[in-house]
Amino acid sequence: xxxxxxxxxxxxxxxxxxxxxxxxxxxxxxxxxxxxxxxxxxxxxxxxxxxxxxxxxxxxxxxxxxxxxxxxxxxxxxxxxxxxxxxxxxxxxxxxxxxxxxxxxxxxxxxxxxxxxxxxxxxxxxxxxxxxxxxxxxxxxxxxxxxxxxxxxxxxxxxxxxxxxxxxxxxxxxxxxxxxxxxxxxxxxxxxxxxxxxxxxxxxxxxxxxxxxxxxxxxxxxxxxxxxxxxxxxxxxxxxxxxx
Amino acid sequence: xxxxxxxxxxxxxxxxxxxxxxxxxxxxxxxxxxxxxxxxxxxxxxxxxxxxxxxxxxxxxxxxxxxxxxxxxxxxxxxxxxxxxxxxxxxxxxxxxxxxxxxxxxxxxxxxxxxxxxxxxxxxxxxxxxxxxxxxxxxxxxxxxxxxxxxxxxxxxxxxxxxxxxxxxxxxxxxxxxxxxxxxxxxxxxxxxxxxxxxxxxxxxxxxxxxxxxxxxxxxxxxxxxxxxxxxxxxxxxxxxxxxxxxxxxxxxxxxxxxxxxxxxxxxxx
Numbered sequence: 250x251x252x253x254x255x256x257x258x259x260x261x262x263x264x265x266x267x268x269x270x271x272x273x274x275x276x277x278x279x280x281x282x283x284x285x286x287x288x289x290x291x292x293x294x295x296x297x298x299x300x301x302x303x304x305x306x307x308x309x310x311x312x313x314x315x316x317x318x319x320x321x322x323x324x325x326x327x328x329x330x331x332x333x334x335x336x337x338x339x340x341x342x343x344x345x346x347x348x349x350x351x352x353x354x355x356x357x358x359x360x361x362x363x364x365x366x367x368x369x370x371x372x373x374x375x376x377x378x379x380x381x382x383x384x385x386x387x388x389x390x391x392x393x394x395x396x397x398x399x400x401x402x403x404x405x406x407x408x409x410x411x412x413x414x415x416x417x418x419x420x421x422x423x424x425x426x427x428x429x430x431x432x433x434x435x436x437x438x439x440x441x442x443x444x445x446x447x448x449x450x451x452x453x454x455x456x457x458x459x460x461x462x463x464x465x466x467x468x469x470x471x472x473x474x475x476x477x478x479x480x481x482x483x484x485x486x487x488x489x490x491x492x493x
Numbered sequence: 494x495x496x497x498x499x500x501x502x503x504x505x506x507x508x509x510x511x512x513x514x515x516x517x518x519x520x521x522x523x524x525x526x527x528x529x530x531x532x533x534x535x536x537x538x539x540x541x542x543x544x545x546x547x548x549x550x551x552x553x554x555x556x557x558x559x560x561x562x563x564x565x566x567x568x569x570x571x572x573x574x575x576x577x578x579x580x581x582x583x584x585x586x587x588x589x590x591x592x593x594x595x596x597x598x599x600x601x602x603x604x605x606x607x608x609x610x611x612x613x614x615x616x617x618x619x620x621x622x623x624x625x626x627x628x629x630x631x632x633x634x635x636x637x638x639x640x641x642x643x644x645x646x647x648x649x650x651x652x653x654x655x656x657x658x659x660x661x662x663x664x665x666x667x668x669x670x671x672x673x674x675x676x677x678x679x680x681x682x683x684x685x686x687x688x689x690x691x692x693x694x695x696x697x698x699x700x701x702x703x704x705x706x707x708x709x710x711x712x713x714x715x716x717x718x719x720x721x722x723x724x725x726x727x728x729x730x731x732x733x734x735x736x737x738x739x740x741x742x743x744x745x746x747x748x749x750x751x752x753x754x755x756x757x758x759x760x761x762x763x
Contacts, residue, residue, distance in 0.1 A: 264761060320760070324594035327757045347592045352518050364510035365593060367503050 254417050254448040255299040255322060259331035262292040262317055274399060274412045291317035291397055293472035294331065301336070301416075302446035306466030308460045308487055315470040316421065322450065325417055337416030340366060344421065346406030351395035355386060358394055359409060366413045383434070384408035405432055410493075411438055415453070417448045425479050456484040502749020504599055511603035516610070530611045531618055534570040538563045541683050555685050556718040560626045564717060565682040567615045568709050572648055573673050580669055584659050586736040587763040597756040598749075601656050605649050612641070616751075627688065628717055636715040643741060644708045651747035657753045660755065660762050686722040694755040701727050707737040 268285040289316040309315050320326045322333055342449060344477045348365045349358050359380055363373045381387055384404045403436055421485055442449055444449040453459060459466055463480035476486045520526040534536040541561055552558040581653040582604045583590065583597065592599065616637075623630070659665045681689065681700060701707050701724040713721035728734050 274692050325591065325760045341593060346594045348589050350514065350518065352521055353514065357514070357517065361510050361514050365589075365595065367507075369502070369506050 253298045253334075254301045254303070254336055254337075255305075255450070256334040257295060257297050257318075257322065257331075258322060258334070260292050260318075260328045260333060261290070261330045262321055262326060263288050263290045263329045265464075287396035290472050292328070294320065295474055296331075297467060297471070297474065297477070299448060299450060301448055304449045304451065304462050304464050306463030306483065307450065307452045307469065308454070308456070308459055308466060308483060310491060315469055316343075318419055319419055319450065319452050319468065335417060339415040339417045339419065340410075340415030341419045342410045342421065343419065344409060349394060349402065349406065352393060354393055355390040355397070355405060358405070358433050359390075362406070362409050363412070366409070368413070368480055380405075380408045380412055383411070385431075400428065407431075407435065417450070418442065419444045419450050419452075419454045451490050456487055459484045459487075462489050497562040504596055507595065508599050508603055508606070511599065514605045515603060515607045519607070525704070527614075531615060532562075534567045535618065536614055537570070538566045545683050551683065551688075552685050554687075555720045557626050557628050557728065559718050560622045560628055561566075561713055561721065562683060563622055564619050564713055565709050567612070567619055568644065568712065569677065569680065569705070570615070571608060571612040572644065572705055574611065575645075575648035576651045576669065576673070577605040578608060578658065580659055580666060582652065583656040583759060584663075590759050590763055595760055598653070598752065599653050601752070602649070605645070605652055606700055608648075609645060610715070623700075623717070624652050631715075634716045637712050640708045640712050640715075643738070644705065646745055647708075647741045649705050650748040652749035654744070655754045657748075657755045657759075660759055676705070679680075679703065680709065682709065685720070686710060686727075687720075690722065690727070696735070697722075699725055700734075700744050702736050702740070704737040704741045 263289055265286045268287055292295075293314075295314075295318065307315050307318060317326065319326055319341075320343060322335075323339065323343055324333075325341075325343070346358075346362065348362055350361065353361065359377060360370070360373055363376075364370075367378075381390055382405070384401075387403055388399060389397065389401065395406070439449075442464060449462075451458070451463060460479045461480070463483070466478065466480050466483035467474045468476035468483050468490075476483060478486070520529055523529060524530070546558055546562065552562065555561055558743060579601055582601050584598055589595070589600075655665055655669060679700065680703060686697060686700065686706075689700060701710065707724040710721050710723045711725075714723045724737060725734055
Protein backbone atom coordinates (compact mmCIF):
# COMPACT_ATOMS: atom_id res chain seq x y z
CA UNK A 250 0.00 0.00 0.00
CA UNK A 251 1.28 3.32 -0.99
CA UNK A 252 0.48 6.39 1.04
CA UNK A 253 0.32 8.41 -2.13
CA UNK A 254 -3.00 9.06 -3.79
CA UNK A 255 -1.74 10.64 -6.98
CA UNK A 256 1.68 10.31 -8.57
CA UNK A 257 2.42 12.55 -11.51
CA UNK A 258 5.68 11.54 -13.11
CA UNK A 259 7.40 13.59 -15.76
CA UNK A 260 4.16 14.36 -17.53
CA UNK A 261 4.60 16.04 -20.86
CA UNK A 262 1.58 17.07 -22.82
CA UNK A 263 1.81 18.70 -26.18
CA UNK A 264 -0.92 19.70 -28.57
CA UNK A 265 -0.37 19.99 -32.26
CA UNK A 266 -2.39 22.81 -33.63
CA UNK A 267 -2.56 23.03 -37.39
CA UNK A 268 -1.82 26.60 -38.43
CA UNK A 269 -4.61 26.52 -40.94
CA UNK A 270 -7.18 24.80 -38.82
CA UNK A 271 -9.19 22.48 -40.98
CA UNK A 272 -10.67 19.06 -40.83
CA UNK A 273 -11.50 18.46 -44.42
CA UNK A 274 -10.60 15.82 -46.93
CA UNK A 275 -9.03 18.32 -49.28
CA UNK A 276 -6.56 19.33 -46.66
CA UNK A 277 -5.79 15.77 -45.74
CA UNK A 278 -5.06 14.87 -49.35
CA UNK A 279 -3.35 18.00 -50.61
CA UNK A 280 -1.90 19.65 -47.59
CA UNK A 281 -0.11 16.81 -45.90
CA UNK A 282 3.45 17.87 -46.62
CA UNK A 283 3.06 21.58 -46.75
CA UNK A 284 0.87 22.17 -43.76
CA UNK A 285 2.55 23.64 -40.74
CA UNK A 286 1.84 22.69 -37.18
CA UNK A 287 2.33 24.75 -34.15
CA UNK A 288 3.21 22.68 -31.14
CA UNK A 289 2.24 24.02 -27.78
CA UNK A 290 3.30 22.52 -24.51
CA UNK A 291 0.78 23.10 -21.75
CA UNK A 292 2.61 20.66 -19.46
CA UNK A 293 6.37 20.57 -19.58
CA UNK A 294 7.53 17.39 -17.82
CA UNK A 295 5.80 17.96 -14.56
CA UNK A 296 6.27 15.75 -11.51
CA UNK A 297 4.62 15.87 -8.11
CA UNK A 298 2.84 13.61 -5.65
CA UNK A 299 -0.28 14.08 -3.63
CA UNK A 300 -0.32 12.04 -0.43
CA UNK A 301 -3.53 10.43 0.74
CA UNK A 302 -5.79 12.73 2.66
CA UNK A 303 -4.27 15.96 1.48
CA UNK A 304 -6.14 19.00 0.27
CA UNK A 305 -3.99 19.99 -2.66
CA UNK A 306 -4.19 23.22 -4.64
CA UNK A 307 -3.18 24.06 -8.16
CA UNK A 308 -2.96 27.72 -9.01
CA UNK A 309 -1.66 29.75 -11.90
CA UNK A 310 -2.70 32.37 -14.38
CA UNK A 311 -4.90 31.71 -17.38
CA UNK A 312 -3.14 29.47 -19.85
CA UNK A 313 -0.59 28.21 -17.35
CA UNK A 314 -1.68 24.59 -17.84
CA UNK A 315 -3.93 24.12 -14.80
CA UNK A 316 -6.89 22.71 -16.64
CA UNK A 317 -4.77 20.53 -18.89
CA UNK A 318 -3.12 19.11 -15.79
CA UNK A 319 -6.44 18.42 -14.15
CA UNK A 320 -7.79 16.79 -17.29
CA UNK A 321 -4.69 14.64 -17.58
CA UNK A 322 -5.08 13.48 -13.99
CA UNK A 323 -8.75 12.77 -14.71
CA UNK A 324 -7.80 10.59 -17.67
CA UNK A 325 -9.53 12.79 -20.22
CA UNK A 326 -6.21 13.59 -21.88
CA UNK A 327 -3.50 11.02 -22.29
CA UNK A 328 -0.02 12.35 -21.52
CA UNK A 329 2.31 12.60 -24.51
CA UNK A 330 4.99 11.10 -22.31
CA UNK A 331 5.29 10.35 -18.62
CA UNK A 332 2.54 8.85 -16.51
CA UNK A 333 -0.13 9.57 -13.98
CA UNK A 334 -0.74 6.95 -11.32
CA UNK A 335 -3.82 6.94 -9.16
CA UNK A 336 -4.32 4.93 -5.99
CA UNK A 337 -8.03 4.87 -5.32
CA UNK A 338 -11.20 5.72 -7.16
CA UNK A 339 -11.39 9.11 -8.73
CA UNK A 340 -14.33 11.47 -9.05
CA UNK A 341 -13.74 14.33 -11.43
CA UNK A 342 -15.66 17.59 -11.35
CA UNK A 343 -13.90 19.26 -14.16
CA UNK A 344 -17.08 21.01 -14.86
CA UNK A 345 -20.37 20.80 -13.07
CA UNK A 346 -23.31 19.17 -14.76
CA UNK A 347 -21.43 17.10 -17.30
CA UNK A 348 -23.92 15.47 -19.60
CA UNK A 349 -26.80 17.64 -18.41
CA UNK A 350 -29.41 17.79 -21.09
CA UNK A 351 -31.74 20.81 -21.20
CA UNK A 352 -34.54 18.71 -22.70
CA UNK A 353 -34.68 16.32 -19.78
CA UNK A 354 -36.31 17.02 -16.45
CA UNK A 355 -34.30 17.67 -13.33
CA UNK A 356 -35.05 14.16 -12.12
CA UNK A 357 -33.92 12.55 -15.37
CA UNK A 358 -30.76 14.61 -15.38
CA UNK A 359 -29.93 13.46 -11.89
CA UNK A 360 -30.10 9.84 -13.03
CA UNK A 361 -28.08 10.47 -16.18
CA UNK A 362 -25.42 12.49 -14.43
CA UNK A 363 -25.08 9.94 -11.65
CA UNK A 364 -24.72 7.15 -14.19
CA UNK A 365 -21.91 9.11 -15.81
CA UNK A 366 -20.27 9.32 -12.41
CA UNK A 367 -20.56 5.55 -12.08
CA UNK A 368 -23.62 4.95 -9.90
CA UNK A 369 -26.20 2.22 -10.33
CA UNK A 370 -29.91 2.95 -10.46
CA UNK A 371 -30.57 1.60 -6.96
CA UNK A 372 -27.79 3.69 -5.48
CA UNK A 373 -29.21 6.74 -7.17
CA UNK A 374 -32.70 5.94 -5.87
CA UNK A 375 -31.39 5.91 -2.34
CA UNK A 376 -29.53 9.19 -2.55
CA UNK A 377 -32.00 11.04 -4.75
CA UNK A 378 -33.82 12.77 -1.91
CA UNK A 379 -30.54 13.93 -0.39
CA UNK A 380 -29.52 15.49 -3.66
CA UNK A 381 -32.80 17.31 -4.05
CA UNK A 382 -32.76 18.54 -0.48
CA UNK A 383 -29.23 19.81 -0.68
CA UNK A 384 -29.99 21.64 -3.92
CA UNK A 385 -33.23 23.04 -2.46
CA UNK A 386 -35.07 22.25 -5.67
CA UNK A 387 -37.88 20.02 -4.42
CA UNK A 388 -40.58 21.78 -6.47
CA UNK A 389 -38.68 21.82 -9.73
CA UNK A 390 -37.58 18.25 -10.24
CA UNK A 391 -40.22 17.43 -12.83
CA UNK A 392 -39.55 20.49 -14.89
CA UNK A 393 -37.20 20.47 -17.80
CA UNK A 394 -33.73 21.75 -17.18
CA UNK A 395 -34.10 24.40 -19.86
CA UNK A 396 -36.57 26.15 -17.57
CA UNK A 397 -34.08 26.30 -14.72
CA UNK A 398 -32.13 29.43 -14.02
CA UNK A 399 -28.39 28.98 -14.36
CA UNK A 400 -28.03 29.22 -10.61
CA UNK A 401 -30.51 26.39 -10.14
CA UNK A 402 -28.67 24.23 -12.66
CA UNK A 403 -25.39 24.74 -10.88
CA UNK A 404 -26.96 23.96 -7.52
CA UNK A 405 -28.37 20.71 -8.83
CA UNK A 406 -25.07 19.77 -10.46
CA UNK A 407 -23.13 20.53 -7.32
CA UNK A 408 -25.48 18.52 -5.15
CA UNK A 409 -25.06 15.51 -7.41
CA UNK A 410 -21.33 15.88 -7.44
CA UNK A 411 -20.89 15.85 -3.70
CA UNK A 412 -22.85 12.59 -3.49
CA UNK A 413 -20.23 10.85 -5.55
CA UNK A 414 -18.15 8.95 -3.04
CA UNK A 415 -14.67 8.64 -4.43
CA UNK A 416 -11.29 8.46 -2.73
CA UNK A 417 -9.89 11.28 -4.82
CA UNK A 418 -11.83 14.36 -5.84
CA UNK A 419 -10.82 16.73 -8.59
CA UNK A 420 -12.46 20.13 -8.39
CA UNK A 421 -12.12 22.87 -10.95
CA UNK A 422 -13.36 26.31 -10.01
CA UNK A 423 -16.58 25.09 -8.55
CA UNK A 424 -16.42 27.26 -5.50
CA UNK A 425 -18.01 30.32 -6.94
CA UNK A 426 -21.49 29.02 -7.46
CA UNK A 427 -24.92 30.05 -6.38
CA UNK A 428 -25.98 32.69 -3.93
CA UNK A 429 -24.41 33.48 -0.60
CA UNK A 430 -26.33 30.89 1.38
CA UNK A 431 -25.53 28.12 -1.06
CA UNK A 432 -21.88 29.08 -1.18
CA UNK A 433 -21.72 28.80 2.55
CA UNK A 434 -23.11 25.30 2.27
CA UNK A 435 -20.42 24.42 -0.24
CA UNK A 436 -17.65 25.66 2.01
CA UNK A 437 -19.09 23.61 4.80
CA UNK A 438 -18.84 20.64 2.49
CA UNK A 439 -15.18 21.40 1.79
CA UNK A 440 -14.47 21.59 5.48
CA UNK A 441 -16.23 18.27 5.82
CA UNK A 442 -14.00 16.79 3.11
CA UNK A 443 -10.97 18.11 4.91
CA UNK A 444 -12.11 16.63 8.18
CA UNK A 445 -12.86 13.30 6.51
CA UNK A 446 -9.31 13.23 5.17
CA UNK A 447 -10.36 12.94 1.57
CA UNK A 448 -7.79 13.55 -1.10
CA UNK A 449 -8.84 16.66 -2.95
CA UNK A 450 -7.19 18.46 -5.83
CA UNK A 451 -8.53 21.94 -6.24
CA UNK A 452 -7.87 24.26 -9.16
CA UNK A 453 -8.73 27.81 -8.35
CA UNK A 454 -8.00 31.46 -8.89
CA UNK A 455 -9.06 32.43 -5.42
CA UNK A 456 -6.04 32.84 -3.16
CA UNK A 457 -8.38 33.09 -0.23
CA UNK A 458 -9.53 29.54 -0.86
CA UNK A 459 -6.01 28.30 -1.30
CA UNK A 460 -5.00 29.76 2.04
CA UNK A 461 -8.07 28.52 3.77
CA UNK A 462 -8.29 24.96 2.49
CA UNK A 463 -5.08 23.77 0.88
CA UNK A 464 -2.40 22.11 2.94
CA UNK A 465 -0.10 22.17 -0.01
CA UNK A 466 -0.22 23.78 -3.43
CA UNK A 467 1.74 24.28 -6.62
CA UNK A 468 2.02 27.35 -8.76
CA UNK A 469 2.07 26.75 -12.49
CA UNK A 470 3.40 29.10 -15.11
CA UNK A 471 3.74 28.21 -18.79
CA UNK A 472 3.63 24.50 -18.16
CA UNK A 473 6.20 24.42 -15.37
CA UNK A 474 5.88 24.22 -11.61
CA UNK A 475 7.57 27.40 -10.51
CA UNK A 476 6.70 27.24 -6.85
CA UNK A 477 5.60 24.63 -4.37
CA UNK A 478 4.67 25.01 -0.76
CA UNK A 479 1.94 25.34 1.82
CA UNK A 480 -1.30 27.04 0.85
CA UNK A 481 -0.30 30.30 2.52
CA UNK A 482 3.13 30.35 0.89
CA UNK A 483 1.78 29.70 -2.57
CA UNK A 484 -0.94 32.29 -2.18
CA UNK A 485 1.65 34.82 -1.06
CA UNK A 486 3.98 33.98 -3.94
CA UNK A 487 1.14 34.28 -6.42
CA UNK A 488 0.19 37.68 -5.12
CA UNK A 489 3.82 38.85 -5.20
CA UNK A 490 4.26 37.74 -8.78
CA UNK A 491 1.00 38.55 -10.47
CA UNK A 492 -0.89 40.96 -8.31
CA UNK A 493 0.87 44.22 -7.76
CA UNK B 494 -10.47 -1.41 -23.98
CA UNK B 495 -10.12 -4.96 -22.82
CA UNK B 496 -12.90 -7.42 -23.26
CA UNK B 497 -13.54 -7.93 -19.57
CA UNK B 498 -14.37 -4.28 -19.18
CA UNK B 499 -16.67 -3.86 -22.13
CA UNK B 500 -19.67 -5.02 -20.22
CA UNK B 501 -18.58 -4.43 -16.66
CA UNK B 502 -21.39 -3.45 -14.32
CA UNK B 503 -20.48 0.21 -14.43
CA UNK B 504 -20.43 0.28 -18.20
CA UNK B 505 -23.72 -1.58 -18.49
CA UNK B 506 -25.38 0.98 -16.25
CA UNK B 507 -23.95 3.80 -18.31
CA UNK B 508 -25.03 2.14 -21.53
CA UNK B 509 -28.56 1.68 -20.22
CA UNK B 510 -28.81 5.28 -19.11
CA UNK B 511 -27.51 6.63 -22.42
CA UNK B 512 -29.95 4.49 -24.41
CA UNK B 513 -32.82 5.66 -22.22
CA UNK B 514 -31.81 9.29 -22.67
CA UNK B 515 -31.46 8.85 -26.39
CA UNK B 516 -34.96 7.47 -26.64
CA UNK B 517 -36.47 10.17 -24.46
CA UNK B 518 -34.90 13.02 -26.35
CA UNK B 519 -35.20 11.76 -29.88
CA UNK B 520 -38.83 12.61 -30.49
CA UNK B 521 -39.52 14.79 -27.50
CA UNK B 522 -40.34 18.02 -29.27
CA UNK B 523 -42.42 16.39 -31.98
CA UNK B 524 -46.17 15.99 -31.90
CA UNK B 525 -46.32 12.38 -33.08
CA UNK B 526 -43.29 11.29 -31.05
CA UNK B 527 -42.36 7.66 -31.38
CA UNK B 528 -44.82 7.20 -34.22
CA UNK B 529 -42.27 8.84 -36.49
CA UNK B 530 -39.91 5.93 -36.10
CA UNK B 531 -42.60 3.76 -37.68
CA UNK B 532 -43.91 6.32 -40.15
CA UNK B 533 -40.54 7.05 -41.67
CA UNK B 534 -39.91 3.67 -43.33
CA UNK B 535 -43.63 3.20 -43.89
CA UNK B 536 -43.93 6.38 -45.96
CA UNK B 537 -40.81 5.56 -47.97
CA UNK B 538 -42.34 2.17 -48.63
CA UNK B 539 -45.64 3.71 -49.70
CA UNK B 540 -43.96 5.94 -52.27
CA UNK B 541 -41.74 3.18 -53.62
CA UNK B 542 -44.63 0.78 -53.84
CA UNK B 543 -46.84 3.28 -55.62
CA UNK B 544 -44.22 4.28 -58.19
CA UNK B 545 -42.30 1.09 -58.81
CA UNK B 546 -44.75 -1.71 -58.12
CA UNK B 547 -48.02 -0.06 -59.08
CA UNK B 548 -47.04 2.08 -62.06
CA UNK B 549 -43.93 0.35 -63.37
CA UNK B 550 -44.91 -3.17 -62.48
CA UNK B 551 -41.71 -4.12 -60.70
CA UNK B 552 -41.86 -7.32 -58.70
CA UNK B 553 -44.94 -8.76 -60.43
CA UNK B 554 -43.56 -12.28 -60.31
CA UNK B 555 -42.71 -12.14 -56.61
CA UNK B 556 -45.18 -13.52 -54.14
CA UNK B 557 -46.28 -11.06 -51.41
CA UNK B 558 -44.29 -8.28 -53.06
CA UNK B 559 -45.64 -5.46 -50.82
CA UNK B 560 -44.40 -7.17 -47.65
CA UNK B 561 -41.22 -8.18 -49.47
CA UNK B 562 -40.60 -4.53 -50.32
CA UNK B 563 -41.55 -3.25 -46.87
CA UNK B 564 -39.18 -5.66 -45.15
CA UNK B 565 -36.36 -4.55 -47.43
CA UNK B 566 -37.08 -0.89 -46.73
CA UNK B 567 -37.25 -1.47 -42.96
CA UNK B 568 -33.92 -3.30 -42.91
CA UNK B 569 -32.26 -0.69 -45.10
CA UNK B 570 -33.65 2.10 -42.90
CA UNK B 571 -32.15 0.37 -39.89
CA UNK B 572 -28.78 0.24 -41.61
CA UNK B 573 -28.81 3.92 -42.60
CA UNK B 574 -30.16 5.09 -39.25
CA UNK B 575 -27.55 3.14 -37.31
CA UNK B 576 -24.57 4.19 -39.40
CA UNK B 577 -25.68 7.82 -39.65
CA UNK B 578 -26.17 7.94 -35.91
CA UNK B 579 -22.88 6.17 -35.31
CA UNK B 580 -21.05 8.54 -37.60
CA UNK B 581 -22.11 11.54 -35.54
CA UNK B 582 -22.06 9.86 -32.13
CA UNK B 583 -18.61 10.97 -31.00
CA UNK B 584 -18.63 14.44 -32.53
CA UNK B 585 -22.09 15.26 -31.23
CA UNK B 586 -21.08 14.35 -27.70
CA UNK B 587 -17.91 16.41 -27.85
CA UNK B 588 -18.81 18.41 -24.75
CA UNK B 589 -19.15 15.22 -22.74
CA UNK B 590 -15.92 13.71 -24.02
CA UNK B 591 -13.96 16.85 -23.24
CA UNK B 592 -15.10 16.88 -19.64
CA UNK B 593 -15.26 13.37 -18.35
CA UNK B 594 -13.22 10.26 -18.83
CA UNK B 595 -15.54 7.53 -20.00
CA UNK B 596 -15.21 4.55 -22.29
CA UNK B 597 -15.86 6.07 -25.71
CA UNK B 598 -17.14 2.90 -27.30
CA UNK B 599 -20.13 2.99 -24.94
CA UNK B 600 -21.24 6.16 -26.69
CA UNK B 601 -21.14 4.49 -30.10
CA UNK B 602 -22.85 1.34 -28.87
CA UNK B 603 -25.63 3.26 -27.11
CA UNK B 604 -26.68 4.89 -30.39
CA UNK B 605 -26.76 1.59 -32.23
CA UNK B 606 -28.82 -0.04 -29.48
CA UNK B 607 -31.53 2.62 -29.80
CA UNK B 608 -31.65 1.98 -33.53
CA UNK B 609 -31.94 -1.73 -32.86
CA UNK B 610 -34.94 -1.14 -30.61
CA UNK B 611 -36.46 0.95 -33.39
CA UNK B 612 -35.92 -1.91 -35.79
CA UNK B 613 -37.81 -4.30 -33.53
CA UNK B 614 -40.75 -1.89 -33.41
CA UNK B 615 -40.71 -1.68 -37.18
CA UNK B 616 -40.56 -5.44 -37.53
CA UNK B 617 -43.77 -5.60 -35.50
CA UNK B 618 -45.36 -3.46 -38.21
CA UNK B 619 -44.04 -5.87 -40.82
CA UNK B 620 -45.72 -8.72 -38.95
CA UNK B 621 -49.02 -6.86 -39.14
CA UNK B 622 -48.55 -6.48 -42.90
CA UNK B 623 -47.74 -10.17 -43.15
CA UNK B 624 -51.04 -11.04 -41.53
CA UNK B 625 -53.02 -8.82 -43.89
CA UNK B 626 -51.11 -10.05 -46.91
CA UNK B 627 -51.68 -13.67 -46.00
CA UNK B 628 -48.04 -14.63 -45.57
CA UNK B 629 -47.68 -18.01 -43.94
CA UNK B 630 -45.79 -18.00 -40.65
CA UNK B 631 -43.20 -20.77 -40.39
CA UNK B 632 -40.54 -21.82 -37.90
CA UNK B 633 -37.96 -20.87 -40.50
CA UNK B 634 -38.89 -17.25 -39.91
CA UNK B 635 -36.97 -17.41 -36.62
CA UNK B 636 -33.81 -17.45 -38.71
CA UNK B 637 -34.36 -13.71 -39.01
CA UNK B 638 -32.54 -13.24 -35.71
CA UNK B 639 -29.05 -14.47 -36.66
CA UNK B 640 -29.25 -12.38 -39.81
CA UNK B 641 -30.29 -9.30 -37.87
CA UNK B 642 -27.32 -9.87 -35.60
CA UNK B 643 -25.12 -10.03 -38.68
CA UNK B 644 -26.55 -6.75 -39.97
CA UNK B 645 -26.16 -5.18 -36.55
CA UNK B 646 -22.51 -6.22 -36.30
CA UNK B 647 -21.87 -4.74 -39.73
CA UNK B 648 -23.54 -1.47 -38.78
CA UNK B 649 -21.63 -1.38 -35.50
CA UNK B 650 -18.28 -1.93 -37.23
CA UNK B 651 -19.03 0.82 -39.72
CA UNK B 652 -20.13 3.10 -36.87
CA UNK B 653 -16.83 2.59 -35.04
CA UNK B 654 -14.87 3.36 -38.16
CA UNK B 655 -16.89 6.37 -39.28
CA UNK B 656 -17.24 7.95 -35.84
CA UNK B 657 -13.46 7.89 -35.36
CA UNK B 658 -12.78 9.15 -38.89
CA UNK B 659 -15.32 11.91 -38.41
CA UNK B 660 -13.28 13.32 -35.55
CA UNK B 661 -10.38 13.87 -37.93
CA UNK B 662 -12.26 14.75 -41.10
CA UNK B 663 -15.72 16.18 -41.06
CA UNK B 664 -16.10 15.37 -44.76
CA UNK B 665 -16.90 11.81 -43.84
CA UNK B 666 -20.51 12.74 -43.22
CA UNK B 667 -20.96 13.94 -46.80
CA UNK B 668 -19.08 11.00 -48.27
CA UNK B 669 -21.20 8.56 -46.31
CA UNK B 670 -24.40 10.29 -47.39
CA UNK B 671 -23.47 9.78 -51.05
CA UNK B 672 -22.41 6.19 -50.45
CA UNK B 673 -25.70 5.43 -48.73
CA UNK B 674 -27.71 6.94 -51.55
CA UNK B 675 -25.77 4.90 -54.09
CA UNK B 676 -26.05 1.89 -51.82
CA UNK B 677 -29.81 2.11 -51.81
CA UNK B 678 -29.87 1.48 -55.55
CA UNK B 679 -26.95 -0.95 -55.53
CA UNK B 680 -28.86 -3.12 -53.07
CA UNK B 681 -31.78 -5.16 -54.35
CA UNK B 682 -34.38 -3.43 -52.20
CA UNK B 683 -37.00 -2.16 -54.60
CA UNK B 684 -36.17 -4.43 -57.54
CA UNK B 685 -36.00 -8.20 -57.35
CA UNK B 686 -32.53 -9.70 -57.62
CA UNK B 687 -33.87 -12.07 -60.29
CA UNK B 688 -34.24 -9.07 -62.63
CA UNK B 689 -30.49 -8.51 -62.37
CA UNK B 690 -29.64 -12.16 -62.90
CA UNK B 691 -31.55 -12.12 -66.20
CA UNK B 692 -29.31 -9.34 -67.50
CA UNK B 693 -25.98 -10.33 -66.03
CA UNK B 694 -25.02 -13.05 -63.63
CA UNK B 695 -21.79 -11.31 -62.71
CA UNK B 696 -23.61 -8.13 -61.75
CA UNK B 697 -25.88 -10.16 -59.47
CA UNK B 698 -22.85 -11.77 -57.87
CA UNK B 699 -21.29 -8.37 -57.26
CA UNK B 700 -24.51 -7.21 -55.62
CA UNK B 701 -24.79 -10.04 -53.10
CA UNK B 702 -21.20 -9.72 -51.97
CA UNK B 703 -22.58 -6.67 -50.19
CA UNK B 704 -23.55 -8.01 -46.75
CA UNK B 705 -26.60 -5.76 -46.54
CA UNK B 706 -27.98 -7.28 -49.76
CA UNK B 707 -27.15 -10.78 -48.59
CA UNK B 708 -28.93 -10.23 -45.26
CA UNK B 709 -32.01 -8.66 -46.84
CA UNK B 710 -32.35 -11.46 -49.39
CA UNK B 711 -31.84 -14.17 -46.78
CA UNK B 712 -34.36 -12.69 -44.37
CA UNK B 713 -36.93 -12.29 -47.14
CA UNK B 714 -36.32 -15.89 -48.18
CA UNK B 715 -36.92 -17.32 -44.74
CA UNK B 716 -39.71 -15.01 -43.64
CA UNK B 717 -41.75 -14.14 -46.71
CA UNK B 718 -41.18 -16.00 -49.92
CA UNK B 719 -38.80 -18.43 -51.50
CA UNK B 720 -38.96 -16.21 -54.58
CA UNK B 721 -36.25 -14.18 -52.88
CA UNK B 722 -32.95 -15.11 -54.48
CA UNK B 723 -30.26 -15.63 -51.87
CA UNK B 724 -26.48 -15.42 -52.09
CA UNK B 725 -26.43 -19.17 -51.56
CA UNK B 726 -28.39 -19.68 -54.77
CA UNK B 727 -26.42 -17.10 -56.74
CA UNK B 728 -23.10 -18.70 -55.87
CA UNK B 729 -24.45 -22.24 -56.05
CA UNK B 730 -23.39 -22.81 -52.47
CA UNK B 731 -19.65 -22.63 -53.19
CA UNK B 732 -17.00 -20.86 -51.11
CA UNK B 733 -17.97 -17.41 -52.40
CA UNK B 734 -21.01 -17.55 -50.14
CA UNK B 735 -18.71 -16.69 -47.27
CA UNK B 736 -17.35 -13.48 -48.77
CA UNK B 737 -20.10 -11.29 -47.36
CA UNK B 738 -19.67 -12.78 -43.88
CA UNK B 739 -15.93 -12.18 -44.10
CA UNK B 740 -16.60 -8.57 -45.12
CA UNK B 741 -18.66 -8.08 -41.95
CA UNK B 742 -15.91 -9.45 -39.71
CA UNK B 743 -13.18 -7.48 -41.45
CA UNK B 744 -15.13 -4.25 -41.10
CA UNK B 745 -15.86 -4.94 -37.43
CA UNK B 746 -12.23 -5.63 -36.58
CA UNK B 747 -10.86 -2.80 -38.70
CA UNK B 748 -13.41 -0.41 -37.22
CA UNK B 749 -12.80 -1.48 -33.63
CA UNK B 750 -9.04 -1.39 -34.13
CA UNK B 751 -8.99 2.09 -35.64
CA UNK B 752 -11.44 3.35 -33.03
CA UNK B 753 -9.36 1.98 -30.19
CA UNK B 754 -6.19 3.40 -31.66
CA UNK B 755 -7.54 6.93 -32.00
CA UNK B 756 -10.03 7.14 -29.12
CA UNK B 757 -7.36 8.20 -26.61
CA UNK B 758 -7.06 11.52 -28.41
CA UNK B 759 -10.75 12.21 -29.00
CA UNK B 760 -10.90 14.67 -26.10
CA UNK B 761 -8.36 17.01 -27.65
CA UNK B 762 -9.35 16.50 -31.28
CA UNK B 763 -13.11 16.80 -31.39
